[in-house]
Amino acid sequence: xxxxxxxxxxxxxxxxxxxxxxxxxxxxxxxxxxxxxxxxxxxxxxxxxxxxxxxxxxxxxxxxxxxxxxxxxxxxxxxxxxxxxxxxxxxxxxxxxxxxxxxxxxxxxxxxxxxxxxxxxxxxxxxxxxxxxxxxxxxxxxxxxxxxxxxxxxxxxxxxxxxxxxx
Amino acid sequence: xxxxxxxxxxxxxxxxxxxxxxxxxxxxxxxxxxxxxxxxxxxxxxxxxxxxxxxxxxxxxxxxxxxxxxxxxxxxxxxxxxxxxxxxxxxxxxxxxxxxxxxxxxxxxxxxxxxxxxxxxxxxxxxxxxxxxxxxxxxxxxxxxxxxxxxxxxxxxxxxxxxxxxxxxxxxxxxxxxxxxxx
Numbered sequence: 001x002x003x004x005x006x007x008x009x010x011x012x013x014x015x016x017x018x019x020x021x022x023x024x025x026x027x028x029x030x031x032x033x034x035x036x037x038x039x040x041x042x043x044x045x046x047x048x049x050x051x052x053x054x055x056x057x058x059x060x061x062x063x064x065x066x067x068x069x070x071x072x073x074x075x076x077x078x079x080x081x082x083x084x085x086x087x088x089x090x091x092x093x094x095x096x097x098x099x100x101x102x103x104x105x106x107x108x109x110x111x112x113x114x115x116x117x118x119x120x121x122x123x124x125x126x127x128x129x130x131x132x133x134x135x136x137x138x139x140x141x142x143x144x145x146x147x148x149x150x151x152x153x154x155x156x157x158x159x160x161x162x163x164x165x166x167x
Numbered sequence: 168x169x170x171x172x173x174x175x176x177x178x179x180x181x182x183x184x185x186x187x188x189x190x191x192x193x194x195x196x197x198x199x200x201x202x203x204x205x206x207x208x209x210x211x212x213x214x215x216x217x218x219x220x221x222x223x224x225x226x227x228x229x230x231x232x233x234x235x236x237x238x239x240x241x242x243x244x245x246x247x248x249x250x251x252x253x254x255x256x257x258x259x260x261x262x263x264x265x266x267x268x269x270x271x272x273x274x275x276x277x278x279x280x281x282x283x284x285x286x287x288x289x290x291x292x293x294x295x296x297x298x299x300x301x302x303x304x305x306x307x308x309x310x311x312x313x314x315x316x317x318x319x320x321x322x323x324x325x326x327x328x329x330x331x332x333x334x335x336x337x338x339x340x341x342x343x344x345x346x347x348x349x350x
Binding site for chain 2: 041082085087142148
């Protein structure tokens, strides 16, 4: 009968611990910039960079204290589309302008453009220190090149950025 | 008493396993993922344009009953069209104003003829010699590639079949080329 309190404590731990685990920090936020990237008006064959925050467009903040490697990825859920016309995902590029507080690896190196794709593309791989609770900042800018031949119209694209622990 | 102790031991083992399970499972299975959705927009501007390098046809001095082709064996002029409105368009041709000829002599527009010498456009191009008329005539009907901004190039030849009853002399005319969405 003396063992009963121990049993109750163990059951309590069983219920509480998974919840306690979920309090571990694993967060990504759009700290600067807008939810829409507006390239405005463009002509066929024109190339434009978007940097509304000085030399970048978005700042994403990442915090993880799980101790595990995390990855920052992106993919275009829906390429630029207007009625039956579309602009290939690869015509838009992301560029990491700066990484603050991060010791990880930028896939295309800082300042070099990488193409968007309809499948996930790796932007950044964290290093060990990035998962100890510090906030890593990644500043991005974007390029868009309108194809040489492109129907006129108002195009929109849906882009997803993901922070994930699975490559 | 022994049975009770054995039961307690089993419970203790299960409880310990449950704790280990509870601690490790989030680490093993609960690989975290967070996402942020962004929308991007752009407006691609419309283009609807035509360029002609030379629209004056000078046949020089032509004798009655003669047939004169400008720059025989090659083309006389080139027109270029760009349109990206995603809709069908037509290139049309017609004579502009009066035909220049000997004073008081009027010859029918049909004496002047045109034909497409060369095009890489995949639309429907008029074939063979066509007589001019006072009304615009369809020269070329676009295909989908032309309609998304691919430059269309049309090279033309022209000739004058001067009727035997007409007066000999210097003949010339101006031609108008149109790009239109109206058939």
